[in-house]
Amino acid sequence: MTSPLVSIRGLEKRFDLSGSLLEQITFEGGRFRRKQEAVHAINGVDLEVHKGEALCVVGESGCGKSTVARTVMGLLSPSAGEIHYDGQRIDNLERKDSLPYRRKMQMIFQNPYASLNPRMTIQQTLEEPIRFHHPDWSPVQVRDKIHEVMHSVGIDPDWGSRFGHEFSGGQRQRIAIARALAVDPEFIVADEPISALDVSIQAQVLNLLMDAQESRGLTYLFITHDLAVVEHFGTRVAVMYLGRVCELADTKTLFSAPRHPYTQALLSAIPKLEDDRPNHIRLKGEVPTPVNLPSGCVFHGRCPYANERCRQEVPQLITTDGGTQVACHAVDEGRL
Amino acid sequence: MALLEVKDLDVRFAVRGGDLTALRGISFSLDKGERLGLVGESGAGKSVAAFSILNLIAKPGYIAGGQILFEGKDLAAMSERELRKIRGNRIAMIFQDPMMTLNPVLTIGTQMVEAILAHRKISKKEARAIALDRLQKVQIPSPEKRLDQYPHELSGGMRQRVIIAIALLLDPEIIIADEPTTALDVTIQAEIMDLLLNLCEQENVALMLITHDLGVVSQVTQRMLVMYSGRIIEQGPTREIINDAQHPYTQGLINALPQMGEPGERLFQIPGSMPSLKNVPTGCPFHPRCKFATEQCKQAMPEYVRSGNVNVACYEVANLIEQEKRMQEAES
Amino acid sequence: MTTATVSRWDRFRESFFWYSFKRDKVAIVSFSVLLLMVLAAVFAPLLAPADPYDLALINIMNSELPPVGLSGADPAFPLGTDAQGRDLLSTILYGTRVSLMIGFGAVVLQAFLGILFGLLAGYLGGKVDAVLMRIADVQLSFSTLMVAIIVGAVFKASFGNLMFGEIAIYMLIFIIGVAEWPQIARTVRASVLAEKKKEYVDAAKVMGFGTRRIMFRHILPNTLSPIFVIATVQIANAIISEAALSFLGLGMPETQPSLGSLIKSGFDYIQSGSWWITLIPGLVLVVLVLVINLLGDWLRDVMNPRLYKG
Amino acid sequence: AEATKELKMAYDADPVTLDIHEQLSGGILQLSHMTFDPLLRWTSDLGFEPRLAESWERVDENTMRFKLREGVKFHSGNELTAADVKFTFDRLKQSQDFKAIFKPFSGINIIDDYTFELVTSEPYPLLLNTATYIFPFDSKFYSGQTQDGKDKSAILKHGNSFASENLSGTGPYTVTERKQGVRVEFERFDDYWDTESPGNVGKIVLTPIKENNTRVSALLSGGVDFIAPVPPNDLERIRNDKNGNLVTMSGTRIILFHMNQERVEAFKNPKVRQAIAYAINQEGIAAKIMKGFATPAAQMSPEGYQGYNESLTPRFDVAKAQELMKEAGYEDGFTITMMAPNNRYVNDDKIAQAVAAMLARINIKVDLKTLPKAQYWPEYDNRAADMMMIGWHADTEDSANFYEFLTFCPDADSGAGQYNAGNYCNPEIDALVQKANVETDLDKRAAMLQEVEQRLYDDAAFVPLHWQDLAWAAKKNVKIEPVLNVMNFPYLGDLVIE
Amino acid sequence: MLAFLVQRISQAFLVMFVISVIAFAIQDGLGDPLQEMVGMSVSEEEREAIREELGLNDPMVVQYLRFAGNALQGDLGNSYFYSKPTLEVIAEHLPATLELVIGASLIIVFLSVPIGVYAAIRPQAWLSKFFMGVSTVGISIPVFLTAIVLIQLFSIGVTVNWFPSDTGWGQWLNDFFSTEGGLPSYGRGDELTHLFGTWESGFFTGTGLMHLVLPSVSLASIMLPLFIRLIRAEMMEVLQSDYVRYARAKGLSAGRINFLHALKNTMLPVITVGGVQIGIMVAYTILTETVFQWPGVGLMFLEAITRSDIPLIVAYLMVVGLIFVVTNTLVDLIYGLVNPTVKLTGKKA
Ligand SMILES: Nc1ncnc2c1ncn2[C@@H]1O[C@H](COP(=O)(O)OP(=O)(O)OP(=O)(O)O)[C@@H](O)[C@H]1O
Ligand SMILES: Nc1ncnc2c1ncn2[C@@H]1O[C@H](COP(=O)(O)OP(=O)(O)OP(=O)(O)O)[C@@H](O)[C@H]1O
Ligand SMILES: [Mg+2]
């Protein structure tokens, strides 16, 4: 295997909830106590994205998918761990040094209604990044570039003078994609780019992303909670639960032979057209909050296979025979 | 006679520059204990249809025509007082976002008990007992505690359970659920749908389920309606439509699902997007996106034709059936 | 791209803004009245029969003449004269000018401070936010009146009493601007906090744009419409504040009267029969403030129904 | 008379202290006449009327002997004796505000319990005038120490002394309740010595109402029975009110402008000063701004004062003024600054504006600034503007007082010309005044003082405007006329309510 | 909670510190206090002596440090005019102001809630439009004009003869537009009920209440329109919310929906904004008290300014700053109690 384009090592991210020192002090049981609270959004994630692939990250709401994406893009700084791009550590760069990577790495967002600046025309939206990153380009070059990306995402160049709110969700998402492509990136993080769209539009956008990947040789980190999309789109899949990766495998392998109990439950929960009745694996309880993380395996509270070890010890990702990486004691012990 | 029968319902929104027609000539019926699915893209008019049944459309909207017959009585023509006796009592609703549906400043108990007391002349204590019973029914952990909690103290899944419990409080005949699980995660969604399905079956309650997830419709409902731009374009038994959709839009919708294509392949896509109500094309509203569209489609909205158990509004389908008929006639 | 200006005008004519303006009689009437008053004020030197600042034109023997139509009136003074014998019509025109200047000037200053601090506090957050908002809190615990007294004293101390008349108008602009910036800063901060969460800001960050560019080019334009609404109402408030300060004798000197100081100077006469000295400027003030408020209401309805604080 | 009536009255301010030696101000003198009695008091025609002093006689040039009324009781029950007068005299000499007035006095001789002599160091023609300021104190009451060890007789400007909160006088009223700035209640003193007094008011409630309109409204709406002062604008209204009873008197407070010769070269030129004097329309101001509530003035001394010179009348004549300016070489005029208070005298700011407008006629451009009094006086002390307004009332009710403060050559050491913001200086005139001050022959003295007025007039040493009139208003049944006087301390003890 | 209180207390100190520093720094601009303390004819020497005695000749820093030292012990100095500790003077005047503010607040609360709610429920009704129109006019009239008009109408009374009085209808119309007057227009009246200490109240006597009418109405006239609009806007917003629609879907009565579900949520933002406004109202009393000669702190302050009673000015500013912080704190506490979703922290919800 070639060296990864992007690698995430031991990534952790906490959001502090307790505020200033003063606000941390509480009065409990007759004495003052300092209480610190934090959301443990990511707790040690290792991922590698290879050139040309589409690595999908799935998981329930709040499991830290977006946080991973935003940390990779430098919108958040990690509490611990490192992020490397093409062998170069990028999570601790100054703004000026990080500019080249801003061009190579782009992001597409979930909400097409919020991701376009409502006060800018499409023309301005697309022009600004090009001018910013290529201050030396002539106006003609800029215009040509804009035309090029507009064509490649299938939007009419006549739209240029209009504003984002004049377009439908699918069209906006195209514009957003065009903006990302305008700086000729190599790597694109897409954070649930289709979940706000209708089924018939989803297909359009997915097709567009696949086309772009093919024609420009893009690499994706694709975040979604729609497993059907993953099955269709992903090269590899990482399943996250409460800020940890619990399973990582080739798409086909994962869908045909899910190993982690959580993955199994997740797959069974997708309503399928063929079904007449829901038949899914029932999990107990609900997702715990990332504020008070459970000890041991974060999934043990809901896992039908959990035992004492699961309550104590944090499982590490292990590679199984099928090539799947799983973080589960039950799999490790062969109970599953 | 069907329990609920909607006939030629027109709903409009009075906005600047004239009225927008959100629903045009909607007709369908719901039998006792039947589970009906309502699918369509965002903005197709699903929620408007649901709210208009209880005459709860938000302000600039109004029912411009048609009837909503509940046990033969027209809800659209009923006074607010009479309607109040039906709302929550005979027909209950479940809203999309459990976060927004419960009043943040009142306890769960208050919100449950007031619903009972609005319709039954019983003591608060008895009402509380009923509330507790329903909470148990929806399998909420430690139900007694919940009564005195505020909505923000519960998780999303629990809140939606509470809302289902409120829907069940007065043993209604119909539950209208408007996308009850879109705000929830897949695993929770599965559980909630499971619960709703079981309860409806147990209590023999009719369910009108609004969703845009075809998978859920296929799992839960017996019949389904497909809406496009304020019209029902296809309706019939769920299985039949899923397996063999007639209308080009329904076909497209199903084929566009990622699971229908081969991994890595381009997906089937319907070009364009649903028109906004402000500029609905004449004739069949789907014609600009339809590859079968003919001049005829631009002229007038097609009538419903029957194909098997399915009613479809499409000239193409009508022509096919016509052809088939002619062929059959020719053969015989 | 050359068509941009034309299309902007077209866009404006098609906009909801223009549409609802055309349909709202109150808005049209208010706007016309305001326009009329602003024009009258701007062109006061041309319109006014006399220059009220020119003391040589004033004759004490003409004092307290009633408006035309009442017995004892002099047609040379259509709205009558004040206690000094000044032509009231001219004085009101000039006074409206002063009031409007203070109103607009103060709001421009308020908006400048409010937008700057609101943006910084909202966008940068953390310590900057804490410090700026604390200052705003402290500032809010002074009323405009107290600020007026304090600033007035400082001005007097630094410019001396005599200069004071000339700088009074700037001082009032300064006072009202400084006293009320937190109002705008808070609104801006709130909308910045809301805008900051939107993904177009993240998109801009991902592009590598600098903080200043994001703040001023991306976020600021999107917070303008609530600022616009608030600013309109604040103009009305500033005019009233100025009137109140002048009424308490802390505002414009009577030799360069604003509407407020006109009302005050006539206040002593209201019960002695010369009601016009107070009542006519009072009416002008109320109408001026009223039409601005009505326009503000209308703007609020059009732009964002959630804004109400004024 | 049986004192059973109640009087509700509203002044623009209430007394700042109960210690009448703490401050020399109109308010305090009003209080003095309610709660104390002077040795003698002014009558409404500026004569003297015996009060606690039954009679007086001149012993020699420098000495006057007074005979005290017997059997007069203080509120505390103590009886009035000459010792009390001495106590009072000594205290007045201590008082920062009064010591200046009593400077000519060298001492007091007690002859017996009811006889004493006031001694001046030089012949002093105004001895009796000054004696109206002696309101005998209850020496027993005000001596000794309070519980927390403070001297009861102390006069404290700032801080609460015993005397500022406790009061024992011989006057018709006792203070029964006092909330500063809110209300003062007085009750008739049962053992008041003046049993002849027709006064039938048993209780007085004094409420300060600073705002002119509100004060008038209070009277018209029936909230109070008696108000003072009455703003000129409302005179007409009260006069027309069927229940109202308005009393006006021409006053003795002169309002004038100084022209600062040190700041403006042109003011050194008598022609320019005269031009200004001719440019000012005193009659117009009095008629229009003061609503006739002022007597146009061409000199300082009001009628009745010794210096009053009948022949001096306002000389308004714009043409003449312009001519004078031309003669002086200032045809094109010049620019000056002007300051006036805006809450000290009646319509002070409006008067200043009018004057500024009048000066514009002779091409003198005026930068006018009006200030609240608290800020005005520091500016005045600094002589901060070219023309400054001042109003002056002679504490001694005598013309010389005007000159000493307003036109004497300024001299920081002697304090002469303390308020001479014009820096006008004419030693000859000063000498003449000084001579008059030791002249006990009143006719001779009057002639000298009138000459002074004439010379000041000719020299246009200042710009006189008018004497501010006085006005009081009451309900019809409150008979205020008999108790009012130009000094503006109503003798409320003698007030009759029908 | 603790953090919240600590933060607020420190804020109060900060406010008071800033005010006192500023007030001290500018005291020269406020005028010379001596002018009010001595007669005109007092010589400059005497004045100098008094200045020295009062410590007015010391350098500003020395004066401030002396002041700050005393202030920390709760002594904000003596008023020059009242010759009493400033705090005592303020305490004497405060009840009147509070009474006025309470009176105005009562008027505001009892009118704004029903009117605001009505205007929100029936936005199209002519009565709502009337109320909204009046409220717009209301905020456009400066409070001093309102006060003047009120006095003219209800205290002095106006007699109208616009119509021919020899006809019956003319007379009737004249009478209709004429007002009686008779309401007291100044002060608090004589019959105050003694509560405790220096605190007296006019709430319990007829004349006391009569005296309160005009001042509190005119004070309320600024804030009332604001509150009506606030309540209306919030209520309309709440009425659009899903939970109100849901309450309707449950078949609840309109009364319960409007007055429990909607109103309770409406009041939450109203409490926060309203609390701040009441704090601001204390400052607004200056104008009202001036016109009505209401013997409260506002009037006292204005007079202190004309007299350059600097210690009193400083103390007043500090006390008002404190009142502002305290009302805000109370409002936040109340908000926390009423709103179950808020935990009290230093942060705004
Ligand atoms: N700025 C923040 N401050 C505090 N907590 C945060 C912040 N951003 C995210 N979190 C928390 O971190 C956890 C992970 O959030 P994240 O947005 O990464 O989840 P997600 O998997 O993307 O969920 P979704 O599917 O809803 O988008 C959540 O519990 C979230 O509440
Ligand atoms: N208050 C309103 N004013 C104007 N138009 C409205 C209003 N409410 C709904 N509509 C319009 O009615 C149409 C149908 O809306 P509806 O909410 O029923 O869609 P939906 O099918 O429920 O969509 P979704 O899946 O997003 O919930 C939409 O085009 C919408 O714009
Ligand atoms: Mg996310």
Ligand SMILES: [Mg+2]
């Ligand atoms: Mg919907």
Ligand code: NI
């Ligand atoms: Ni006198």
